[in-house]
Amino acid sequence: MAAAVNSSINYKAGGNGDDHVEQVRNQQVLARDYISAIPEESDMYFNTSTIKLKVPAGEEFKGSVLLKNLYLSCDPYTRGVKQSDSATTKQDRIVFFSPDSPIVGYGVSKVVDSQHPEFKAGDLVWGITKWEEYTLITNMESFFKINHTDVPLSYYTGLLGMPGMTAYAGFYEVCNPKKGEYVYISSAFGAVGQIVGQFAKLMGCYVVGSAGSQEKVDKLKNKFGFDEAFNYKEEPDLNAALKRYFPEGIDIYFENVGGKMLDAVLLNMRLHGRIAVCGMISQYNYEQHEGITNLMHLIYKRIRMEGFFVFDFYHLYPKFLDLVVPYIKEGKITYVEDIVEGLENGPASLVRLFSGRNAGKGVVAVARE
């Protein structure tokens, strides 16, 4: 999947007999280089190329699809891969920033032309596309056809897309939750955390989230229905904070941050607790990661700690939709988007995500149809 998306097929090459096809402008957001940390606006630049609105002829484009991108997703994993990590793990990860190539990321798109038997012009899809107006995808493996169009299409970058599926897989499949259990979510105001918390409430769990500002804490409690929430930046003793919110201990920890928070959580887990490791955002920019010293509690409390990637769970997507689409229609899930209009505002939106100043799921509306 990654290889296909990142391949630099020169699909503007002529001589394919499609000279009569309309050639249109294709505005793009390109990366200057690989990045090693969180992206800055100066890591990206704009380019205006042209593209023919047709999949090129030739055997090598059998299975290819030309997409018009409608919504692009700003996600926290859209960042650099540390050299030390990439050495051992590159093959498993998507490179979002490659020199002079469009940024890679999830998006919602409309099929303009197709040489793929399962996709036809006019179909709506979501999957891993690029930050440009039109994208030729040579391997459609990452794409899902959108069948439910009676919900906002932009939701397929979040609640009904990868973040929603991540929340679903991590909570239901990895954590194996039961009614009445005590659930803690770090980085709870993030796209995934918000959804996990609401899934847990709908299941009848007690849910506490942490976030990095009083505004987010208030929203978690008042808007997203968390039982409690706290600002981790104002807690000098995380262990004490967790003991305050979980006097009985934690059954399920949805891990998004790592570091000191994980160490404090380990001290507060209950017997047979589960930790779904979705991310460790506090560690991404450390050259030397913070050491976790309380892993002995994995034994004392017979804890299962499991890292997961949403990719391994996409076969459950139809089951996920059966659960979540009714929740949306019945108003049982709260979902907030922070949509900016136009690809030209994309880089700023992506950078804002990492500053913690986003007001909801970051989405770039490239075209409304």
Next chain:
Amino acid sequence: MAAAVNSSINYKAGGNGDDHVEQVRNQQVLARDYISAIPEESDMYFNTSTIKLKVPAGEEFKGSVLLKNLYLSCDPYTRGVKQSDSATTKQDRIVFFSPDSPIVGYGVSKVVDSQHPEFKAGDLVWGITKWEEYTLITNMESFFKINHTDVPLSYYTGLLGMPGMTAYAGFYEVCNPKKGEYVYISSAFGAVGQIVGQFAKLMGCYVVGSAGSQEKVDKLKNKFGFDEAFNYKEEPDLNAALKRYFPEGIDIYFENVGGKMLDAVLLNMRLHGRIAVCGMISQYNYEQHEGITNLMHLIYKRIRMEGFFVFDFYHLYPKFLDLVVPYIKEGKITYVEDIVEGLENGPASLVRLFSGRNAGKGVVAVARE
């Protein structure tokens, strides 16, 4: 279970109408105090008391059993509980050393008298008893009746007892192994590690173990059938050592040591690897545990890391016997014991275990019948 074993019932109290019952010598090994690290001989002392060979009369002894102890087990967990750990976990753990009380540990015993409907005089049992000649057990919950007596009875302190069940539960139940997988076992010469390695070989896995001396390494390879083994003390770079023995990476890590070894293993795990956390012996005596810095790999490789206690798996004991007793009779499992004769040699045997100088499973033969 722990509470029952550690309760200080004064079963020598008179006035129970059993004055005609034979009163015999009961030699005991007592602890001077709680201990906070590995035991030394000076932490223990001998005492000779007397005991009536009959469960006392009275309602409170319904369900009690008087045992003659035959074999006592020297196990690596027979050590102190750190104050910082015990604060949160005491309720889940057995206290082996309590002031002026017999050492608590696993053993093989014969029922002398019983007020329990499921046990009768002459039955052979194994479970958590005390370091003395005779022990009154008021709660038989930890005991299993021994039905297979055509194998050495002392095996029920090891291969057919708690260490064997630990190996079985950790390998088959927690690790979910498959034929052909790459298995690494730290502290592989220990009572549990030896058995795990042989289970893995019998399943068709590639098995490498580490130990702390060349002699143990040689035995792992030549006597216990490991594919490879190495002396971790002679590897300045554990990551490089693991890469040498596992060029394709590790599917299953049976964790007995923690610390730097765990950190190196995390760098070498394969996709969807499993880590069964049985112990972290390298960390038991540290006031401040070593920090683990490579947990990000739990995500990169979608690794499941799970702490377990054998207690949670004892319902599988019959299934375990069905597997292992035939292996023993067919000579498919190698098992070595280091038996000392007499309770008076017990303390030295227990202390030797922690020095790494044990030649096999440490057993104290208190009585041969």
